[in-house]
Amino acid sequence: MSLSESGFATIIQNVSIICLIALSVSILLLIIRVMRGPTNADRAVALDAIGVNIMAFAALLAIILITPNFNDIVLLIGILLFIGTVAIAIYLEKGDLIDTEDD
Amino acid sequence: MIQKTIDIILDVFVIIFLAGGTFAIFTASVGILRFPDIYTRLHAASKGSTLGVTGILIGAFIFHYTQYGIVSGKLILGFLFIMLTAPVASHLISRAAHLRGAKPYGTLKDQYQEAIDAEKRRQKQQQKSK
Numbered sequence: 116m117s118l119s120e121s122g123f124a125t126i127i128q129n130v131s132i133i134c135l136i137a138l139s140v141s142i143l144l145l146i147i148r149v150m151r152g153p154t155n156a157d158r159a160v161a162l163d164a165i166g167v168n169i170m171a172f173a174a175l176l177a178i179i180l181i182t183p184n185f186n187d188i189v190l191l192i193g194i195l196l197f198i199g200t201v202a203i204a205i206y207l208e209k210g211d212l213i214d215t216e217d218d
Numbered sequence: 219m220i221q222k223t224i225d226i227i228l229d230v231f232v233i234i235f236l237a238g239g240t241f242a243i244f245t246a247s248v249g250i251l252r253f254p255d256i257y258t259r260l261h262a263a264s265k266g267s268t269l270g271v272t273g274i275l276i277g278a279f280i281f282h283y284t285q286y287g288i289v290s291g292k293l294i295l296g297f298l299f300i301m302l303t304a305p306v307a308s309h310l311i312s313r314a315a316h317l318r319g320a321k322p323y324g325t326l327k328d329q330y331q332e333a334i335d336a337e338k339r340r341q342k343q344q345q346k347s348k
Contacts (some may be wrong), residue, residue, distance in 0.1 A: 123229035127281065130233050134240040134274070141247035146252050148259075156256050156315035160263050163307060164250055167267040170296065171243060174278040176238070183282055186292040189275065193296050197303040204310035208317055 131178045138175070142168050159203045166196035228284045232277045239273025242266050255323035256315045264308035272297045 145168070148161040170192050177185035246266025253259045260314060275297040282290045 126230055130236055137240050137244050141244045144247045144251045152297050154320060156311055159257050159311050161250055164263045164267050167271050168243060171271050171274040178278055179280050183286060186290050189296045190292045193299050199305060200307040201310060204314045213296050214289035
């Protein structure tokens with residue numbers, strides 16, 4: 116336990132809490148874009164960014180709660196985020212392809 | 219003595235990485251809210267979010283190393299995966315947005331649309347010649 120000796124433990128905890136507050140404000144800004152976005156592609160972009168913010172959120176929670184058990188969750192959120200974004204993008208693209216009667 | 223100095227330096231690195239990553243990710247969110255166009259929003263989202271989450275995950279990795287002595291491969295895999303998949307996802311979204319008819323802001327010429335039209339014309343001529 117090196118942190119308790121060197122006296123940096125409280126500083127790292129406070130920095131993590133400040134970072135969590137900043138990430139919360141950033142997620143609120145992205146939710147404004149999700150609600151107001153003119154097209155569906157804007158909403159897809161904002162939802163992708165919200166997923167990345169939640170990954171950072173889990174890593175910061177692991178630092179604040181001093182546990183290594185959140186590392187699985189970070190990787191899992193990343194994989195699910197990629198699959199969801201690809202699904203939304205392919206849905207947007209196929210909707211137009213059906214309309215234009217390309218085949 | 220040397221071990222204590224190394225620990226202090228690693229703790230300072232944790233603080234720097236966390237603060238820098240949070241700054242990058244917050245700037246990306248402000249960019250997504252303020253930019254006028256889907257393509258510029260994608261530019262902010264893919265680059266800024268990737269840099270920010272990479273910084274925060276590296277900070278968490280160094281923190282776990284100094285705190286427990288474990289080398290957490292999951293965090294490294296997490297940001298490597300994000301760096302691999304964020305360009306793919308943003309490219310898919312931008313192509314879908316272009317197919318749905320999103321216009322670039324403030325530009326007079328759309329070279330991608332011209333290339334698509336030329337390709338369609340070429341395919342039609344090939345079908346006629348057959």
